[in-house]
Amino acid sequence: MSCNKTQHLLKEYFSDDLLPVAKSKIEEHLFSCAECSAELESLLLAQSSLTQWREQRVPHWDRGLEQFRREQRAADSKLGFWSKLQWFPLAASVVMLTALMLNTQLIYDDEGFMLSFGATDVESKLQGFIDSQRQNLDSVIQRIEDKQDINNIELLEVVLKQTQQATAENLDSIYVLFEQQRLRDLEDMKVGYQQLIDSDYETIRSLQRLAQFVSYRGQVR
Amino acid sequence: MMKLTDEDEALIAAALNGSALAWEKLVRRHEGRIFNQGLRLMGNRSDAMDLVQEVFLGVYRNLHRFRGDSKFSSWLFRIAYNKAIDINRYNNIMASRTHRSDEKELDILESIPGRSNLEGEKILSEYQANKKVISMLADLPLNQRLIVELKIFQSFTFDEIADIHEISVNTAKTRFYSALKKLKNVSESEHVL
Numbered sequence: 001m002s003c004n005k006t007q008h009l010l011k012e013y014f015s016d017d018l019l020p021v022a023k024s025k026i027e028e029h030l031f032s033c034a035e036c037s038a039e040l041e042s043l044l045l046a047q048s049s050l051t052q053w054r055e056q057r058v059p060h061w062d063r064g065l066e067q068f069r070r071e072q073r074a075a076d077s078k079l080g081f082w083s084k085l086q087w088f089p090l091a092a093s094v095v096m097l098t099a100l101m102l103n104t105q106l107i108y109d110d111e112g113f114m115l116s117f118g119a120t121d122v123e124s125k126l127q128g129f130i131d132s133q134r135q136n137l138d139s140v141i142q143r144i145e146d147k148q149d150i151n152n153i154e155l156l157e158v159v160l161k162q163t164q165q166a167t168a169e170n171l172d173s174i175y176v177l178f179e180q181q182r183l184r185d186l187e188d189m190k191v192g193y194q195q196l197i198d199s200d201y202e203t204i205r206s207l208q209r210l211a212q213f214v215s216y217r218g219q220v221r
Numbered sequence: 222m223m224k225l226t227d228e229d230e231a232l233i234a235a236a237l238n239g240s241a242l243a244w245e246k247l248v249r250r251h252e253g254r255i256f257n258q259g260l261r262l263m264g265n266r267s268d269a270m271d272l273v274q275e276v277f278l279g280v281y282r283n284l285h286r287f288r289g290d291s292k293f294s295s296w297l298f299r300i301a302y303n304k305a306i307d308i309n310r311y312n313n314i315m316a317s318r319t320h321r322s323d324e325k326e327l328d329i330l331e332s333i334p335g336r337s338n339l340e341g342e343k344i345l346s347e348y349q350a351n352k353k354v355i356s357m358l359a360d361l362p363l364n365q366r367l368i369v370e371l372k373i374f375q376s377f378t379f380d381e382i383a384d385i386h387e388i389s390v391n392t393a394k395t396r397f398y399s400a401l402k403k404l405k406n407v408s409e410s411e412h413v414l
Binding site for chain 1: 236239241244245248249252253256257260261266273274277278351353354358373378379380390394395397398401402405407408409
């Protein structure tokens, strides 16, 4: 081989990063130099003989499926055990939260045990509230009675002054009339307050039911 | 239409969730490329099948580590490439190719269950067609054969080849040129004979 450029130029010719200008320069020499041209031709022939490769089919094999299934089953059974356990803390939390919300109580006695939902002291508190309301009502009624007594006396004095008939008989009859009227007023007022208390009581009962969901007491034996 | 890489990723996800069908489909999509690569690098079907099985065993063991940063096919090629180098080192194919590979070939063809003679002949015919290529490649030293595989059959650039082999681009080009020269000589000598 007399051309000393052949090896260098052919090595570059097969490069994939050759600039178009450099490639055309190399080609210019390769096509003008007989030795380089012949060498290039035989190299391209050798390369093309490799590209005659025909994709060959893969022989039969199990593709690792048996092992895949075996290991997957093992993994599933391991996961299954842990997947059951992983719900335990959540379930325990739900049970505890429910017991807390419903104020669940377990009471033992001689007859067995009693499981109750809802606070037992709520009713006693409610009863206390009703009693205090009644006391308030009684004191209000008492104050109204006292006030009405004073008003009646003042009114009676005004009437007597105007009629100038300060006889004992008139005075008694007028006083009876006022007293009857006062008693009727008081009765009406009591009825009104009682209705008000009943209404409050029902409202509280409804709220209690709503808040506790369950307002019954069950006994389990 | 779903892209090939997207389909690979979908199959990987399904296989990781325990789908044997997805795993089989994933293997079927890529086994041919690995098998043919193994044939060219190692010269016989038996070693090529060993390569396929070892590669997919490695893939199965490391599938959960595949991050999707690169294409699955590139990741697979890297594994196959390294395995092929390992198998070559142990088998010393250069010394044994002349008769041992032929013996293995016959064994493999006879051991294929349920294959008709016609199908067996077709496989044999395909193999005969490739035999010249295998014979030419077998005359190359391993480092040149690997570069020819990467450049001609896998269409890698010299930059990528240099990166894979941890050599300079110029060295990669020189090795490729030397390989072509050697192949030319082998081809010419076969024509003379």
